[in-house]
Amino acid sequence: MPFGGNDWLALTQEPTLEPELPICDPHHHFWDMRSGSIPYQRYLLHELAADINSGHNIRSTVFIEARSMLRADGPVEMKPVGEVEFVQGLASASASGLYGPGRAAAAIIGHADLKLGDKVVPVLEALKAASPNRFRGIRHSVNWDPNPEVETRQPKGTMTTSNFRAGARALAKMGLSLEGWMYFHQLPDLVDLAKTVPDLTIILNHVGGVNRIGPYAGKDAEVLGSWRKSIAALAACPNVNVKLGGLGMPRFGFDWHTRTKPIGSEDLAKDMAPYINYCIEQFGPQRCMFESNFPPDKVSYSYNILYNAFKRLSKGHSAGERAAMFHDTAVRVYKIK
Numbered sequence: 001m002p003f004g005g006n007d008w009l010a011l012t013q014e015p016t017l018e019p020e021l022p023i024c025d026p027h028h029h030f031w032d033m034r035s036g037s038i039p040y041q042r043y044l045l046h047e048l049a050a051d052i053n054s055g056h057n058i059r060s061t062v063f064i065e066a067r068s069m070l071r072a073d074g075p076v077e078m079k080p081v082g083e084v085e086f087v088q089g090l091a092s093a094s095a096s097g098l099y100g101p102g103r104a105a106a107a108i109i110g111h112a113d114l115k116l117g118d119k120v121v122p123v124l125e126a127l128k129a130a131s132p133n134r135f136r137g138i139r140h141s142v143n144w145d146p147n148p149e150v151e152t153r154q155p156k157g158t159m160t161t162s163n164f165r166a167g168a169r170a171l172a173k174m175g176l177s178l179e180g181w182m183y184f185h186q187l188p189d190l191v192d193l194a195k196t197v198p199d200l201t202i203i204l205n206h207v208g209g210v211n212r213i214g215p216y217a218g219k220d221a222e223v224l225g226s227w228r229k230s231i232a233a234l235a236a237c238p239n240v241n242v243k244l245g246g247l248g249m250p251r252f253g254f255d256w257h258t259r260t261k262p263i264g265s266e267d268l269a270k271d272m273a274p275y276i277n278y279c280i281e282q283f284g285p286q287r288c289m290f291e292s293n294f295p296p297d298k299v300s301y302s303y304n305i306l307y308n309a310f311k312r313l314s315k316g317h318s319a320g321e322r323a324a325m326f327h328d329t330a331v332r333v334y335k336i337k
Contacts, residue, residue, distance in 0.1 A: 015055075
């Protein structure tokens with residue numbers, strides 16, 4: 001099913017739980033993909049507005065880089081500036097109120113190649129110039145896996161190189177943050193980075209990149225044992241925060257996207273609980289934030305169902321703890337006014 005299969009998602013409908021609870025969605029993408037082997041996929045302001053206006057009180061969102069709308073020419077390292085320029089325009093359109101009360105892309109995370117070391121500074125300055133009021137940091141995906149059938153984006157051990165760490169220090173010096181996106185078995189390298197650059201704010205994406213398909217299918221004891229150990233080690237680093245979500249991506253192995261009828265929020269909450277609750281236990285609510293990861297997660301459930309599930313999951317927490325996980329942590333970390 002392509003991203004945004006709204007007819008299929010509409011087969012499962014629920015009333016919105018706690019519709020007044022303020023939410024900052026700290027992780028979504030915009031893209032307009034028209035080439036390559038995947039089908040045409042569009043998720044821009046109209047599509048996001050339809051989701052965030054579907055019942056929950058989404059006050060603001062954070063855009064995360066998606067390697068979309070890159071500059072067509074110029075130096076390779078500067079091409080990601082085009083994406084931030086584009087999203088800055090969408091954010092300004094959202095701020096007009098025309099697309100609803102929520103402010104889309106109230107914070108913007110772009111991309112810069114930290115392997116440039118100190119030479120990444122001009123790129124970061126250009127990204128900041130493209131969005132003086134919303135640019136907050138970068139994501140440098142470092143996904144690597146020894147199995148050829150698993151997507152690899154960077155060489156093994158990228159985060160341990162001297163150049164990457166010099167780039168991370170430059171990022172920290174400018175008061176910018178780093179999104180951590182990698183696979184679960186790479187988390188020890190992120191722990192080491194967090195300790196080496198303690199003044200760098202790091203946000204771990206998607207509960208740490210668990211893989212439960214392909215070469216990792218049927219190996220939950222091994223995979224989750226490794227993941228839990230690394231999550232506990234990351235939680236011991238005060239400069240690391242974690243996003244609770246991303247489990248709708250097929251690599252997590254739940255197969256929700258293959259159902260004849262989409263999953264409901266009660267069952268979804270039960271399935272996600274072991275991962276999300278463990279992260280909350282380790283990091284504490286003040287360093288946790290519920291994320292949509294739309295549109296990738298949209299292959300598995302609708303926006304309304306997902307946030308209903310998050311609300312069910314968090315029922316045992318105090319009002320202050322829930323406010324942190326749904327809104328306040330993200331607003332603080334991403335410096336959203």
